[in-house]
Amino acid sequence: MYFRRLNIKEYNKMAILSKIRERSVFLIVIIGLALFAFVASPSDIMKFFDSSKINAIGEVNGEDLSREEFAIQVEAYKANYGGNVSQTQAMNAVWENMVSEQIFKTQLETSGIVIGEQDVWQAIISLPAIQDSPIFKNEAGLFSEDKVKEYIVNLKESAEVGDNAAWLEWLRTEKSIRTNLERTTYSNLVSIGLGATLKEGERAYQFSNMKITGQFVQVPFTSIEDSKIAVSDEEILKYIKKREKEFKTEALRDIKYVKFDIKASKEDEASLRDELTYLLTDREEYNAASKSTEFVEGFRSTSTPIEYVNKYSDSKYSDKFIFKSDLNGSFVDTLFSLPVGSIYGPYTDGISLKVSKIIEKKEVPSVNASHILISFTGAERANPAFARTKEEAQAKANELLALAKTAGTDFGSLAMANSEDGSAQSGGNLGWFKEGDMVPEFNDFVFKNGKGSIGLVETIFGFHIIKIEDTKSETGIKVASLSRKVLPSEATENIIFENAETFASQLAEGKDFTTIATEKKYEVVTANDLKGLDEFVVGLNSQRQIVIWAFEKDSKVGSTKRFDIDQGYVVTVVTGITPAGLAPVSKVADRVKPILIKEKKAALIKEKMVGSSLEEIAKATSTNVKLASLITQESPLLQGVGYEPAVVGTMASAKIGKVVNGIIGNQGVYAVSVTTREVPSALPNYELNRKNVLKQLQSRGGQLYNALKEATDIKDYRTNVY
Numbered sequence: 010m011y012f013r014r015l016n017i018k019e020y021n022k023m024a025i026l027s028k029i030r031e032r033s034v035f036l037i038v039i040i041g042l043a044l045f046a047f048v049a050s051p052s053d054i055m056k057f058f059d060s061s062k063i064n065a066i067g068e069v070n071g072e073d074l075s076r077e078e079f080a081i082q083v084e085a086y087k088a089n090y091g092g093n094v095s096q097t098q099a100m101n102a103v104w105e106n107m108v109s110e111q112i113f114k115t116q117l118e119t120s121g122i123v124i125g126e127q128d129v130w131q132a133i134i135s136l137p138a139i140q141d142s143p144i145f146k147n148e149a150g151l152f153s154e155d156k157v158k159e160y161i162v163n164l165k166e167s168a169e170v171g172d173n174a175a176w177l178e179w180l181r182t183e184k185s186i187r188t189n190l191e192r193t194t195y196s197n198l199v200s201i202g203l204g205a206t207l208k209e210g211e212r213a214y215q216f217s218n219m220k221i222t223g224q225f226v227q228v229p230f231t232s233i234e235d236s237k238i239a240v241s242d243e244e245i246l247k248y249i250k251k252r253e254k255e256f257k258t259e260a261l262r263d264i265k266y267v268k269f270d271i272k273a274s275k276e277d278e279a280s281l282r283d284e285l286t287y288l289l290t291d292r293e294e295y296n297a298a299s300k301s302t303e304f305v306e307g308f309r310s311t312s313t314p315i316e317y318v319n320k321y322s323d324s325k326y327s328d329k330f331i332f333k334s335d336l337n338g339s340f341v342d343t344l345f346s347l348p349v350g351s352i353y354g355p356y357t358d359g360i361s362l363k364v365s366k367i368i369e370k371k372e373v374p375s376v377n378a379s380h381i382l383i384s385f386t387g388a389e390r391a392n393p394a395f396a397r398t399k400e401e402a403q404a405k406a407n408e409l410l411a412l413a414k415t416a417g418t419d420f421g422s423l424a425m426a427n428s429e430d431g432s433a434q435s436g437g438n439l440g441w442f443k444e445g446d447m448v449p450e451f452n453d454f455v456f457k458n459g460k461g462s463i464g465l466v467e468t469i470f471g472f473h474i475i476k477i478e479d480t481k482s483e484t485g486i487k488v489a490s491l492s493r494k495v496l497p498s499e500a501t502e503n504i505i506f507e508n509a510e511t512f513a514s515q516l517a518e519g520k521d522f523t524t525i526a527t528e529k530k531y532e533v534v535t536a537n538d539l540k541g542l543d544e545f546v547v548g549l550n551s552q553r554q555i556v557i558w559a560f561e562k563d564s565k566v567g568s569t570k571r572f573d574i575d576q577g578y579v580v581t582v583v584t585g586i587t588p589a590g591l592a593p594v595s596k597v598a599d600r601v602k603p604i605l606i607k608e609k610k611a612a613l614i615k616e617k618m619v620g621s622s623l624e625e626i627a628k629a630t631s632t633n634v635k636l637a638s639l640i641t642q643e644s645p646l647l648q649g650v651g652y653e654p655a656v657v658g659t660m661a662s663a664k665i666g667k668v669v670n671g672i673i674g675n676q677g678v679y680a681v682s683v684t685t686r687e688v689p690s691a692l693p694n695y696e697l698n699r700k701n702v703l704k705q706l707q708s709r710g711g712q713l714y715n716a717l718k719e720a721t722d723i724k725d726y727r728t729n730v731y
Contacts (some may be wrong), residue, residue, distance in 0.1 A: 013221045030614075033143045036348045042703045051471035052055045054557050060329040063350070064076045064077060065726060066079040066104075066107075066726055066730065067104070067107075067110060067723065067724055067725045067727065068505055068719060068722070068723070068724040068726075069108055069111040069115070069722070069723055070111075070115055070291075070721055070722050071722070072111055072115070073109065073623075074107050074108070074220060076125075076730065078107075078233075078691075079103060079104070082103045082107070083096070083099045083103050084107075085181060086099040086102055086103050087099045090699050093510025093543055095551055096430050096544075096553070096731070097542065097543075097544035097551075097731070098544070100542070100727065100731055101542065104725070104727065105206065106188075106496075107191070108718070108721075108723060109714060109718070110188050110717060112714070112717050112721055113188075113191050113192050113195050113717075114191060114635055115201055115349055116195050116236075116717065117191055117194065117195055117723075118194070118557060120198065122194065122195075122198070124187060124190055124191050124194060128190060129183065129186060129187050129190060132186050132187075132189075132190050132375070133157070133183065133186055134152075134154055136186075138276060138394070139157060140152050140235060140393075141150075141393075141394050142393055143386070143393060143396040144160065144393075145157050153282070156513065161179065164176045164179050172375075173650060177198070187298070189298030196552050196713060200457070203703065203706045203707055204703065205699050205700075205702040205703040205706065206429075206699065207695045207696065207699050208695075208703050209699065210695035210696065210697075210699030210700075210701070210702055211692075211695045212697065213698050213701065213702050214689065214692065214695060214698045215688070216641075216642050216643060217641065217642075217643040217661075218639060218641070218689035219641060219687065219688055219689060220639040220640070220661050220686070220687040221637070221639070221640050221641070221657070221683060221685075221686050221687075222636075222637065222638050222639055222640075222681050222683075222684050222685045222686075222687075223636075223637050223681055223682055223683040223684045223685075224623055224634050224635065224636055224681070225507065225623070225632075225634070225636065225637055225647065225656065225680065225681045225682075226618070226623050226626050226627045226630065226634055226678050226679065226680045226681075227630055227632065227635065227647075227650060227677045227678075227679050228617070228618060228630045228632055228679075229676055229677035230607060230610045230611075230614075230676065230677050230678075231609045231677075232614070233613060233614070235606055237260050237434075238606045238609050238610060239611070240602050240605045240606060242594045242598075244605055245594045245597065245598055245601045245602065245605065246594050248601055248605060249591065249592065249594075249597055249601060249606070250591070253591055256589070256591060256592045256597055257590065257591065257592070258587060258589065258591070258592040258596065259540060259541070259586075259589050259590055259659055260540070260541055260560070260587065260589045261537075261539060261540060261587035261596070262525065262539045262556075262559040262560060262564075262583060262585065262586060263535070263536070263537040263538065263539070263583070263585030263586075263587075264535075264536050264537075264539065264546075264559055264581050264582065264583055264584060264586050264588070265522060265523075265533055265534065265535050265581065265582050266533070266534055266536070266546075266549075266554070266555075266579050266581035266582070267512065267526055267531040267532065267533055267534070267579070267580050267581075268532070268534065268548070268549070268574075268577060268578075268579050269505050269506075269508055269509040269577050269578040269579070269580070270505070270576060270577045270579075271396045271497050271501075271505050271576045272497055272576070273495045273496055273497045273498070273501065274439070274497065274498075274501045276498075277495065277496070277497055277498045277501055278362070280493055280498070281355075281362050281493045282309050282355050282497060284493060285354065285362060285363075285364045285493060286355065287322055288307065288308050288364070288491055289307050289308050289309045289352070290306065290309065291304070291305065291306055291307045291310055292304075292305050293305065295727065307492055308321075308352070308364060308366065311383050311594055314366045314368065314440050314489040315328075315368070315489050317489070317491075318489045318490065321335070321491055322490065322491045322492050323361070324361075324487055324490075324492050325495055325631060326357050326490075328487065329487070330369075330371075330373050330443075330485030330486065330487055331485065331486060331488065332373070332483055332484070332485050333345060333483070333484075334483075336358070338357070338358055338359075339356065340353070340356045340357075342366075344365065344486070344488070345484060346368065347367050347484060347631065348368060348370075349367050349368070349369060350366070351366070351367050352364065352365070352366050353365050353366075353367075354491075356493075357396040357495075360494055360495055361492045361493060362492065362493050362495055363490045363491065363493075363497060364490065364491045365491075366438075366487065366488065366489045366490075367486055367487075367488055367516060368486075368487040368489050369486065369487040369489060369667060370484065370485070370486045370487075371441060371484075371485060372482040372483070372484060372485070373444070373482060373483060373484075373485035374443070374444060374480060374481070374482045375441050375442065375480070375481050375482065375483065376441070376442060376443075376455045376456065376477060376479070376480050377438070377440060377441045377442075377477075377478040377479040377480070378438075378439055378441065378442075378455050378475055378476065378477050378478055379404075379420055379421065379424060379426070379432075379436060379437040379438045379473060379475070379478055380424070380432065380439060380451075380473045380475045380476070381409055381413070381420075381423060381424045381427050381428040381437055381473070381474040382428050382429050382430045382432075382470060382471050382472070382473055382712050383402045383406045383409070383427070383428075383429060383471050383473075383474075384397075384402065384429050384470060384472075385397050385398060385401065385402035385404050385470045385471055385472075386398065386399075386427065387399070388402075388470055389469040389470050390430075390470060391470075392429055395429050402472055403467075403470060403472055403473075406465055406471075406472035406473075406474060407465065408703055409423065409427055409474050410463070410464075410465045410474050413463050413474050413476065414463050420436070420437065420463075420476045421436025421437065421438070424436050424438075425437070426608045427470075427547045428671075429471070430470075437476075438478070444608045448468045448469060448470070450467060450468045451466055451468055451473060451475065452476055453466075454466050455475065455477055458477055459477065459480070459620045460477055460478070460479055460480050461476075461477060462475075462476070462477045463475065463476045463477075477537060477648060496520070497566050497705050505577070505578070506578065509571055509578035509580055510571065512525060512526075512529070512531070512571075512580050513569065513570070513571035513580045516569040516580065516582065517569060522569070522582045534547065534548045535547075535584075535635075536548070536549075537585070538587075539556055539559060540556075541556070541560050541728040542556075542727055542731070543556045543727075544556070549574065549579065552572070552574065552579070554572060555579065555581060558570055558572075559581075559583055560728065564583050564586075565580065565583065565586065566583055566584065566585065566586055567583065568582065568583045569581065569582045569583075592654055596650055611673045611678050614630075614677070614678040615670075615671045617629060617630050618630055618670055618671065618678065618680055621668065622668060622684055623680055623681075624667060626668075626670065626680045635647075635648070635649065635650075636648065637660070637681075639659075639687075640657055642654075642657055642658060642661050645657035645658070650676055651675070651676060652675060653674040653675055653676065653679070655672060655673065655674050655675075656672050656674045656679045656681060658683060659672050660681050660683050661686070662694060663681065663682075663683050665683050665684070665685070665686070666682065666683070666684075667682065667683075667701045668681070668682045669681050669682070
């Protein structure tokens, strides 16, 4: 084999290439960073290297909330509710929980309070569900702390060999208990710190019982028409700037849309009617199997309507009696008036067209009954909290049966106190039901005995003390129905898609949304003030995709897009973008304008209210002097006017006989003069009043979290992920 000798230059080149190959990944990163630095701003570069926020879903007072933990909790929340909550609902619930958990954790740390493992353990073993569970009781039937520890050890060992579902659930439960303990501890500390003095109790007593009598003049705001008061945008802006905290808003989007529903046309429905009408009559049809034309009975004349339905209908025959209460439509009375063998239809029933034949008709009995369920260990759906043997359950059921049969016993109250199923909340009442709706033993008792009968039966669920509240019968019919779902044809679906796509294309060309919608007579729906984490769009229910699009960086006023939705399409346009910060005048004008109108009216009215007496003021304003008799601050109602706490509060402190003018109330501007103030008799002790004041203070504990949250610096990054 021939080898060529390399010279020094060639050798060096080969060595360099070898080194490049060895460091290829490193070089790619360096080149990528160089390109990024070329196009990025300094702030973007700093953000890129600030990896501390990559795994954060938000911040609470500078403390990161783990994105990974957030995602795990969201999935656990959804699983816990069995798919009955949306992604956004789960996300919002978990976010609120994580934020509140961090807020209370911070407060406890600041207060120097530590919730230790022993505190959590004591909280766990004190739970009624733990204390009462049979699996945590020893041979003597007493609660055993060791049994709980043994249970936890078994869960952990199962997790180590792969079966970790129960262990993870236990960890979540333990964490939830810790969180609740932290919140309860902090809330209790705040409650303990609240206090009220005897002097405050005395003031509260005076506040509630002092009766004030006097006179007043009211010039209502309605005496000046709103149309005569001008309020400019500048005045509204000045007002909200002074109250920035009150009028702060998060980022918002306004959109308009047209919805194109994929639904059957009149032609589609007519075609289905023709199909059903065709099936009614005798006919000849070609049989591909026998390669011959055969006679086929029509539904009207067939002697086997049930088999006919099962062969030709969209839905199979149901061998059950139906009742008027089961149906909804103009056809119901006619259908139930027909004799057996009659044909009715085609008619519309919900989303289907039907032709029905009456198969059977009779009076069907119904029963309204109440019961008391006493379960036992091993019974179907037995509650572990009521652990007892079958013999013990039967003994208790016999005792309750005797009580139920005792004259004067209220069966409903007895059921509420003793029944071990959900019906206990309604006094054991199960409502009206028909034969066959209940398990056999229960069914036999209620349909073989009369109204008022009380008895005991055993079923798979336990022992039932049953009372028959009432009986009745109603007409039931069995029908064989040929049905066709009224669905859009392919041609109809194509037309609807073309309409939506054409509309979207015209908008993309720059044509005006409202103009085209008006020309085409499309219904335009407005959805304003969408938030970045919203899920629902008015009129569309859950449409997270539209909200995400409206908040994308490339979306601006005038941006349009067509979306595919369930059974249709939506063509939408962005009509407004509100950045986070002070709300724009257009968003708060309806809220602020009435306030400013009221202020301007008050100023104009005050100028007219001249005079040194109520009579002079009334004459100057063309009003009357009115009487305010025995009013209190606790119930500040002026006769003939309504709720006016500011006016009554002034009267509570004004000098007797002195006219106080220019009081701005809820309904107008007032002048008042107090005639008498009946001060309540002094009490020997105001301890009860003090306790009431303290109770009122402590009842506001629910406001604690909102106050803490408002004072917390919270940053939300969820819109970057979801």
